[in-house]
Every structure is written in structure tokens, then in C-alpha cells.
Amino acid sequence: MILHSFFSSSAAYRVRIALHLKGLTVEYAAHHVRRGEQFTPDYLALNPQGLVPALETDSGTVLTQSLAIIEWLNDKYPTPPLLPSDVDQRAQVRAFAYAIACEIHPVQNLRVLRRLRKKEGLSAERVNLWAREVTEEGLDSCEKLATGSATRFLYTDAPSLADICLVPQLANARRWGSDIARWPRLASIDAACCALPAFIAAAPENQPDAE
């Protein structure tokens, strides 16, 4: 399989964690998103959305959207599971993942920040404040969601889809200047995750295209 990735893309980071948790080795194809390499004709032929990540499977199918890729990996390679077997718990894990992937991440991604800067004329300082504040408000909600659970990871005793979404978003929060100690439960889960080989191997700084 070939993973189309960019070291600092947090959506690609999610998929890298899932691949490492599943113990799968893939070829790594780097596309420099800040230089627009995801818009080359070759890449657009592969993924017309012009987004990383994309996963080319051994049968030649191209999968897109990080969460769809991770669900596919979990369907195809069930061990270790990234979702609980209990239906209610599975909904809880997915809800947390979506609270990040549908509420926080899209509002602070490169495309939106560029639009704010170039099209709406906001200063670099205001754009950074936008990214920091929307991330902090979203993570405040996530901390409330996660409090009360006594498991080793967010909702389970082994990392799930929820943890996979959390760690890259906290990395972004740090990048925008937030102190993650603001979210004690999230910070402790982050520390537990970041000690695991799969999360270390998936980290931006450990990718072949890291700068």
C-alpha cells in the first residue's frame, strides 16, 4: 500500500498512527502541502479533492478522508480493534473523534487560515489567534466529554479512534501557542499515547519529509 502524506498534516498523522497500531508497513509518498504539491495533475488524478492523506491499497483502490481510511483499516485488519465492540461505546468513541474532526480541525486548517489572511485581509496575528481560540474552545468541549472516564486511554484500555484524533489536534494546539495543561484529562491521555511506539513512529518529526 502507498500512503500519500505530508509530515505536518494532522489528518495524515491520524492515518499514520492507525497504520502503526495495526502493524502495517506502507510505502510513503510525500506531497509538500504548503508548496501546493497536492494540486499537481498527477495527484489530482489520484485524489480530485487535492488533499492528503490518501491510501492506495494493494488492489489499486484509492481511499481518501482520514477517518474513512481508518475505518477501512479497522474493517480490513480487525486486530487490534480501533473501536469498541459495544455499540454504545463505539458511538462514544466516534463522537469524540468527530468532535475533533468535524468541529475543530476544519476551522483551523491551512486552507481556512490562508483564506482569512489573503482574502479577508486579517493580520498574521489575528489569524494565529483565530486558530488558537477555535482550537481551545473545541478542546474545552472535548475535555468535558472525556472527564468521568477512568480508562487508560480516552474510552478504552488500548488506543482507539478517539485517541488517534486527539494527539494530532493537541500537537496543533501547541503550535498555536496553547498550554495543553488547560485540559488535564486530555493532557494525561496524550502523554500515555506519546509513549507508545506506534505514536512515536507516526509523529511528524519522524517522517521522511520532516523539515
Added chain:
Amino acid sequence: MILHSFFSSSAAYRVRIALHLKGLTVEYAAHHVRRGEQFTPDYLALNPQGLVPALETDSGTVLTQSLAIIEWLNDKYPTPPLLPSDVDQRAQVRAFAYAIACEIHPVQNLRVLRRLRKKEGLSAERVNLWAREVTEEGLDSCEKLATGSATRFLYTDAPSLADICLVPQLANARRWGSDIARWPRLASIDAACCALPAFIAAAPENQPDAE
């Protein structure tokens, strides 16, 4: 079950479609999002994210995040299926759903538009243009994703999670002033969906709190 909803919330609209497709009847609890009723202490105790929809199940569990609720409904009430049984096709349907729920919807929701207007001081006209343009760019991608499939609905011959996400987003596109004829495949799927009783029953104008 009790559905916490607001007639014009497109995330709640998705869940309403899924409930009707599954033939499930629920109690309807309206929360006027534009008046901030999702931030009352009672509602925050139920869903600390302060978002609709939420689904209270018969066992008293509160499910949040529209896509997590729909996956739960599909897990709990498998017939009719809202996802294909083939793993690759399931990934394709989810990718389309996320291309809307993680790329378009969050960038044009009320919270972001309010922030642009009140905090960043954009004019009402520029805010509307923001909503229209981010929606159009996103749906341009979706049209590319959906072209090539010859099924009656987006990827299947009965409505799936992809169609459930499409119809409310096209309703928003119309609201921002877009002509949906710009996306021929999406527009034809929309017409097929909107002729079905489940989609009609779920439409904003047919809810008890419609204005």
C-alpha cells in the same frame, strides 16, 4: 428515544433522515439554536458540547455528533443498511460523507459565520460570500468524487450515509445563493432523494419548530 433538534440545523437534518429511513419514531425536542437555547444549563448537562443534534436512547444514554448517531442507528437497527456491506464501497461512502461533514459544513456553520461577523468585523455581505464560496469549492470536489458512479443514489441503489449528508448541504448551498445545477450529478441525486417520504418527513420545513 428523544431527538434534540433544531429545524434548520443541517446536522440534525441528517439524523432525522436516518431515523425516517430506519422507520423509527422518536420524540422531538426543539432547541432554538439562533436564540442560544443549546446553552441552557439543562441542555449543557445533557450535551456539554452545546450542540444539536443529540439522541437520548431508551436506556438513557445520550449520543452526540450526527455521524456518530447515524453509525449507532445503523449498528443497532441494521435494516435498511445505510452503508454498503463491501469494505471498499463502505470506505467510499464514508469518504463522501466526511468530504461534507469535515470539509464543508464546519467552515460555513453558524458559529464560524458569527465569529467572522462579530469578532473579525466582516460585513454581512462578505460573510455570506464566505459561506457560499467555501460551500461551492467543497461541492465542486464532491461532484468530482461522485461522477462515474451509475447507481440510483450516490454510490448505492438505496440511500446511504453519503446521500444523507448531501441533501442538507445542498439545502445550505441554496440558502447561500448557489445554483445547484452547477453540480449535475449531485443535483440529480438530490432530486431522487427529495422525492422519498423519509427525506420529505425530515426536511426543515416539516418539523414542529419550523418557522
